[in-house]
Amino acid sequence: MTESVHSHIDIALVHFPVYNKPGDIVTSSVTTLDVHDISRIGRTYNVGTFYVVTPLETQQKLVHRIMDHWLEGYGAEYNPTRKEALLNARVVSVLDDAVADIAQRRGERPRTIIPDAKRFPQSRSYREVREVLKNNHPYLLVFGTGWGLEKSIVERADIVLDPIEGLNGYNHLPVRAAIAIILDRLLGPGMGID
Numbered sequence: 001m002t003e004s005v006h007s008h009i010d011i012a013l014v015h016f017p018v019y020n021k022p023g024d025i026v027t028s029s030v031t032t033l034d035v036h037d038i039s040r041i042g043r044t045y046n047v048g049t050f051y052v053v054t055p056l057e058t059q060q061k062l063v064h065r066i067m068d069h070w071l072e073g074y075g076a077e078y079n080p081t082r083k084e085a086l087l088n089a090r091v092v093s094v095l096d097d098a099v100a101d102i103a104q105r106r107g108e109r110p111r112t113i114i115p116d117a118k119r120f121p122q123s124r125s126y127r128e129v130r131e132v133l134k135n136n137h138p139y140l141l142v143f144g145t146g147w148g149l150e151k152s153i154v155e156r157a158d159i160v161l162d163p164i165e166g167l168n169g170y171n172h173l174p175v176r177a178a179i180a181i182i183l184d185r186l187l188g189p190g191m192g193i194d
Contacts, residue, residue, distance in 0.1 A: 009133060009187070010110065011042055011141045012051040012098045013175065015059065017150035028146040030059045035066050035089065036082065037176045043085040045183040047141075050089045051098040063091045095142065095153065102138050110138035111158040115182050117148065117171050123162045126185040132159070133186060141182070143175055 013034060016027035035052060042050045052063050067086050069075045076083045092098050102110045113129060124132075133139060142153065154160060163171060164181055173181070184190070 007046065007048045008106070008136050009139045009141065010048040010051065010098070010102055011038070011143065011179065011183075012053050012095060013038060013143050013145060013179075014095055014149060014153070015052075015054040015056075015145050016094075017153070018144050018146035019148050019150065021147055023147075025150055026146060027054065027056055027059075030054055030063055031145075032062070032066055034145075034176060035063055036085075038179055039085040039089045040082070041176070041180050041183060042088060045187045047183070047187075048088065049098075049102070051101075052089065052091045053093070053095050053098060054091070055093045060091045060093070063089075067091075098140065102140060106138040108138055110140040112140050112142050112156070113159040113161055114142045114144075114149065114154050114157040115161040115163070115178065116154055117163050119163055120154075120160050123160045125162050126182075129159060129161055130186050141186075143179055145175055 015030060017025045018028050020026045020028075030052060039050050054060060054063075067089060070079065070082045070086050090098075090101070092101065099110060099112075116123070142149070142157070144153075161182070164173060164178060165171070
């Protein structure tokens with residue numbers, strides 16, 4: 001992995017513990033499009049590692065099979081840009097494994113930033129967080145699947161990011177789109193927004 005301008009920032013997509021629509025804590029299924037697209041989004045914005053977080057061995061094997069195809073199989077020759085994007089993807093069982101990996105590689109525990117669809121009293125604007133990210137501490141942007149991250153993960157976050165607000169109150173973006181919007185607001189060449 002080559003170091004880049006934002007390589008002190010990693011992202012994680014968490015499949016457990018998350019909520020389902022009725023509010024139960026569940027393990028959501030890995031979506032193969034998420035693996036491809038979030039890897040490409042992360043590569044576009046020069047983030048370090050993209051962690052797919054799932055405790056299910058069958059889901060881990062699925063992600064490894066996808067990665068193997070594009071990194072070592074026919075896909076590596078067929079689409080070298082997909083290979084380049086997936087070089088920074090890793091599968092871990094729990095979020096703490098991602099935190100430990102970052103701490104080991106960077107010599108410091110990452111600060112966690114969690115975007116949430118709800119606003120909290122401690123939520124911070126994109127402009128504020130964009131400024132925070134200018135230092136070289138390691139940061140881990142943690143995204144949930146299903147109907148959102150279990151509340152204790154959000155409560156333990158170092159920073160909770162303001163929700164993405166559209167134009168008409170509808171706020172249920174696919175995670176791939178939310179990640180692209182958030183990375184652009186935080187890391188893109190523009191000025192960021194509040």
